[in-house]
Amino acid sequence: MASHKMSARDVNVFYGEKQAIRNVSIDVDKENVTAFIGPSGCGKSTFLRTLNRMNDTVVGCRTEGRIELDGEDIYASEMDVVLLRARVGMVFQKPNPFPKSIYENIAYGPRIHGLAENKSAMDHVVETSLHRAGLWNEVKDRLQESGTALSGGQQQRLCIARAIAVDPEVILMDEPCSALDPIATAKIEELITELRGRFAIVIVTHNMQQAARVSQRTAFFHLGELVEYGATADIFTNPTQTRTQDYITGRYG
Template sequence: MTDTQLNNATPKLSARGVDVFYGQKQAIKDVSIDIDMEHVTAFIGPSGCGKSTFLRTMNRMNDTVSSARVTGDIRLDGEDIYSPAMDVVQLRARVGMVFQKPNPFPKSIYENVAYGPRIHGLAASKGDMDGIVERSLTRAGLWNEVKDRLTDSGTALSGGQQQRLCIARAIAVDPEVILMDEPCSALDPIATAKIEELIHELRGRYAIAIVTHNMQQAARVSQRTAFFHLGTLVEYGRTSDIFTNPRQERTKDYITGRYG
C-alpha cells in the first residue's frame, strides 16, 4: 500500500478505494490518492495502465461512456462528486480538463475563452468579459502573442498556441483544479517547454494533475508522482523519491526502462 498523503497540505481532491469498470472489465482497482494545491501530481505508467481513466474520474468525464461504472469515494473539498446532488456542469467548471489533442472551438480566440464565463454568468458586462479574457490568456502565457488578433479563429493558431488557448479556456471559468491528459504529446519540443513552464507558473493557484508518458517531463514538472500499472496504483510519492529511490520493484523496472 502506498502513502495517500505525504505532507500537511490540505487535499483539494481526495480519492479513496476507487474502482472503474467498462462493462465487465475492471480498468481501475482500489486507487486512493490526494491531489493538493501546493504540488503538481504526475500520473505515469505504460499505455493502458489506467492513468487517463483515473484522471477522468475526477471530473466525471467517464459519465460520457455508457458502459462505465465508478465506485469508491472521490471528494472535492470534502464534497462527494458522485453524489446525485452534484451539478456535473458546475463540477466541470471547478475541475477543468485539458486534453491530449488541442481542441479549440471553431470560434474566434476571444470567443473560445469567453464561452465558459458566458455560460456560467461570470461577467456582468462587456468590460468584465474583456477582463476575464485578457487575464485568462495572460495566465496561459498567450496574451502577448494574440492580443492584436482576438477575432482570428482559434483553429488558426499553431498546435502549441492552441493548447495554451485550451488552458486559457479552462482557467476562464475560475476552476480550482486543472486535469491535463498528456497535454504535450502532440507538440514539438519548443511548444512543450512553454506548456511545462506554464504548469510551473500555475502551481499553487490551482491543484494540478497531469498524465504523461514522458518520464523526463514528469520529473521536470511535478513534485508528486503516482505510478500506475495494470489498473492499480503501484506507488505514490515525492517525484524525487520515485525516480531515484522507488520502493516497489515494478516502479524501478519501469523507471529503468525494463518495460513500458
C-alpha cells in the same frame, strides 16, 4: 504538510465487464503538481477522467468508490456535474479549441456560467486568462481570428487559458504535450510551473522527464492499480516497488 484538494478512496472503474481501475486511493494536493505516470493502457487517463466525471459520457462506464473535492462526494446524487466540471477543469491530449474566434474560445466558459456582467468585464476575463496562459502577447492583435488557425502549441495554451477563464480549483491535464514539438512542450511545462499554487494541477504524462520536471508528487499506475505514490524525487531516485523501478529505468512500458 500540504492540504488535500481531492481525495479518492477505493475507486474501481469498469468498462462493461472489464475492470480498468482497481482499488485506487490517492490524495491530490492543493499547492502541488501531481503527475500520473505508467505504461499505455494502465488506466491513468481513465482515473484522471473520474476526477471531473468525464467518464459519465462514456457508454458502459461505471465508477465505484468515493472521490471527494474539498470533502464533498462528487459522485453523490446532489452533486451538480455541470458545476463540478466548472470547478475541476480539463485540458485534453489533442488541442481542441472550438472553431470560433480566440476571444469566443475564452469567453465561452465565463458566459455560460454568467461570470462576466458586461462586455468590459468579459474583455478583462479574456485578457487575464490569456496573460496567465502566456498567450496574450502572441494573440492580442488577432483576438477575432479563428482559434483553430493557431499553431498546435498555441492551441494547447489557448485550451489552458479557456480552462483558467472559468476560475477552476483543479485543472486536469491529459497528456497535454504529446501532440506538440519540444519547444511548445517546454512552454507548456513552464506554464504549468507558473500556474502551480494558484490551481491544483494533475497531469497525466508518458514522458518521465516531464513528470520529473514539473511535478512534486508522482503516482505510478500499472494494470489499473496504483503501484506507488509519493514525492517525485523519491519515486525517481528511490522507488520502493520493483515495478516502479523497472518502469522508470525503461525495462518496460
